[in-house]
Amino acid sequence: MAKYILRRLISVIPTLIGVTLVIFLFQRLIPGDPAVAMLGEHATEENVARIREQFGLNRPAFLDRDALVEGDLPGFFDSQYVRYFSRLLRFDLGDSIHRRIPVAQTLKERFPATLELALLSMFIALLVGIPIGIASASRRNSWLDGTTMIGSLLGVSIPIFWLGIMEIMLFSVFLKWLPSGSRLSPGVSITPVTNLLLLDSLLTGNFAGFWDALKHIIMPAVALATIPTAIITRMTRSSMLDVLQEDYIRTASAKGLSERVVLYRHALKNAFLPVITIIGIQAGSLLAGAVLTETIFSWPGIGKWVYDSILGRDYPIVQGVTLLIAIIFLLVNLLVDISYALLDPRISYD
Amino acid sequence: MEPLMRISDLKTRFHTQDGIVHAVNGISYDMHVGEVLGVVGESGCGKSVHALSILRLIPIPPGEIEAQEVWFAGRDLLKLNDSEIRQVRGREIAMVFQDPMSSLNPVYTVGFQISEALMLHKGMNKKQARERALELLNLVGIPEARKRLDNYPHQFSGGMRQRAMIAMALSCEPKLLIADEPTTALDVTIQAQIIELVIRLQEELGMAVMWITHDLGIVAEMAKNINVMYAGFIIERGSVHDIYHQTRHPYTLGLLGSLPSIDEAPGTKLISIPGLPPDLIGLPQGCPFFARCAFRAERCRLERPVLEEAGSPGHTVACWRWQEIDAEKLRKAVGGAL
Numbered sequence: 030m031a032k033y034i035l036r037r038l039i040s041v042i043p044t045l046i047g048v049t050l051v052i053f054l055f056q057r058l059i060p061g062d063p064a065v066a067m068l069g070e071h072a073t074e075e076n077v078a079r080i081r082e083q084f085g086l087n088r089p090a091f092l093d094r095d096a097l098v099e100g101d102l103p104g105f106f107d108s109q110y111v112r113y114f115s116r117l118l119r120f121d122l123g124d125s126i127h128r129r130i131p132v133a134q135t136l137k138e139r140f141p142a143t144l145e146l147a148l149l150s151m152f153i154a155l156l157v158g159i160p161i162g163i164a165s166a167s168r169r170n171s172w173l174d175g176t177t178m179i180g181s182l183l184g185v186s187i188p189i190f191w192l193g194i195m196e197i198m199l200f201s202v203f204l205k206w207l208p209s210g211s212r213l214s215p216g217v218s219i220t221p222v223t224n225l226l227l228l229d230s231l232l233t234g235n236f237a238g239f240w241d242a243l244k245h246i247i248m249p250a251v252a253l254a255t256i257p258t259a260i261i262t263r264m265t266r267s268s269m270l271d272v273l274q275e276d277y278i279r280t281a282s283a284k285g286l287s288e289r290v291v292l293y294r295h296a297l298k299n300a301f302l303p304v305i306t307i308i309g310i311q312a313g314s315l316l317a318g319a320v321l322t323e324t325i326f327s328w329p330g331i332g333k334w335v336y337d338s339i340l341g342r343d344y345p346i347v348q349g350v351t352l353l354i355a356i357i358f359l360l361v362n363l364l365v366d367i368s369y370a371l372l373d374p375r376i377s378y379d
Numbered sequence: 380m381e382p383l384m385r386i387s388d389l390k391t392r393f394h395t396q397d398g399i400v401h402a403v404n405g406i407s408y409d410m411h412v413g414e415v416l417g418v419v420g421e422s423g424c425g426k427s428v429h430a431l432s433i434l435r436l437i438p439i440p441p442g443e444i445e446a447q448e449v450w451f452a453g454r455d456l457l458k459l460n461d462s463e464i465r466q467v468r469g470r471e472i473a474m475v476f477q478d479p480m481s482s483l484n485p486v487y488t489v490g491f492q493i494s495e496a497l498m499l500h501k502g503m504n505k506k507q508a509r510e511r512a513l514e515l516l517n518l519v520g521i522p523e524a525r526k527r528l529d530n531y532p533h534q535f536s537g538g539m540r541q542r543a544m545i546a547m548a549l550s551c552e553p554k555l556l557i558a559d560e561p562t563t564a565l566d567v568t569i570q571a572q573i574i575e576l577v578i579r580l581q582e583e584l585g586m587a588v589m590w591i592t593h594d595l596g597i598v599a600e601m602a603k604n605i606n607v608m609y610a611g612f613i614i615e616r617g618s619v620h621d622i623y624h625q626t627r628h629p630y631t632l633g634l635l636g637s638l639p640s641i642d643e644a645p646g647t648k649l650i651s652i653p654g655l656p657p658d659l660i661g662l663p664q665g666c667p668f669f670a671r672c673a674f675r676a677e678r679c680r681l682e683r684p685v686l687e688e689a690g691s692p693g694h695t696v697a698c699w700r701w702q703e704i705d706a707e708k709l710r711k712a713v714g715g716a717l
Contacts (some may be wrong), residue, residue, distance in 0.1 A: 116533070126618065152635055273483060275480065276476055276477075276478055276482040277482055277483055277485070278480040278481045278482040279436060279476065279482075280474075280476060280483065280484070280544070280547075282436055282468070283434060283436060283468055283469060283473070283474040283476075283495045284468060284469035284473075284495060284547070285465040285466065285469035285470060285496065285499060285500060286465070286468070286495065286499065287462075287465060287467035288461075288471075295484050295487075298486045298487075299484070299485065372486065373485070373529040374485070374486060374533070375531070375533050377483060
């Protein structure tokens, strides 16, 4: 198993190099110049050139063909990508073009907000999706099953931005129960431990802080959770329906086990492999889905930040955030593969 | 003597989109303590469904179970509530199923799956249940049982899995063991071992055994009485001797005739029963075997025969013409060459 994990971790490296290439390419396919975006349309050409020079934007994206023609070999390799990559090898994500501060620093500040939102959404999705999926599989074609199927269809179909706006309209504007944005009310503070506010407030016994943080996070978390909840519900249901046909389920019932034990002990563990695969995929889309949700709820995470950075053509930030999301996605899927072996004794990686 | 189990007019139906499937159509019989009963019939004749109905393991809906009574050890199983019937399952009536490859849960160890019933019904703790599971594996003849406790089903061969299934079924010393074609999926040598094992255990533990099979040869070795089922009816019932030597129902005759025998003269053809069992959705008005019967008469088409005593006590047959039937006539009727 250790060998397998090591092999998988090593295979992450070429994938990440591929990711950097793709981000680099696609970013530069979008029209727009960071220097112009920064200085405004009426900037002098001189100033634009100075900024381009300063951030190396005057160099070609990947390789300099002209330099090769002139026989300038170092010049051939002196491109934006090679510069970026060599910094990356020193764990330097570069500086933001607009704010001139290291991307890594802002990432560290903002990532916990996104992580907290994604974790809570996943928690909601699992807490709702799995039991409902099981219940509706065990009562197939009942009204509960019908409602679940319709509900989950709505869940995958409703656009997050629309749902987010409706939530704000209802709970913030009309009912005035919940705040419409940010992580905490002004004046409330929570001593940082992990920078996950719900966790930190509990760890430090700050219940007022917990309540405030919860009121802020609940709407974006629910909005972000709708798609994963719907998908996990459907997957759990269909996977359970398959497993409930199996002979060993009948064996378990014939032993005299209660329906609950049969469902949760004998069926669920077998039905969980496909569900876990879906959870892994959803973990990735939660981070990506955070872009919309965070923008709607002014959530100070990486999603809103990367959205602003794409508009401002702040390449290093977009590269840094995308790379981080890719790493998380790869690690989550590694965890998914490892958990297969833990759940099913027939799967072994040795 | 009061019977261990008395089934009266058991009916099981399934409501499907195509109509109501009449899987079991009013069967009645008694089983005594320690009795070995063979239930014989071809696929889809309701043998398994009737057994699952006794334990109420039929999903409802689409299933529906109805009976005058399913009396077992002093109470009507159909009148028990959910938690009471669970007390019967595994503890008083245990089942072994056909396919040992799929009847064990792949994600739990064999030891755990045997222990489970012990912890549930006998109130044992984990350690006690494990020790008992070890004894049981030894009892059913699994070598190196202690090591095998922590194996998963995929590490067992087919025959060993069936032994493990039997160990699981016996764990709570049931009064009745229902073996639903437990040897069908196994190869012949293993089959013989499993049959021997169950016979030995039945004698040692004195439990009643219901052995469901389509193979008349198997039950001849072990059973005392045999129920022959067809299209959800018991069409003939009697002792092994009655069924084999005083055969009364044309269907039973056909079943017996389809068995190859080592004593027969070379060149003797096996009897095959022409046609297929009736559609269980639209059962014929008269005898369910009518369409395939070589002895059919007008009465058989119109009136459904009921079980009546045929010659010896305890031997019953559902056929209007049983007195006129014997093997020789069947051979002639089906075509002289038989």
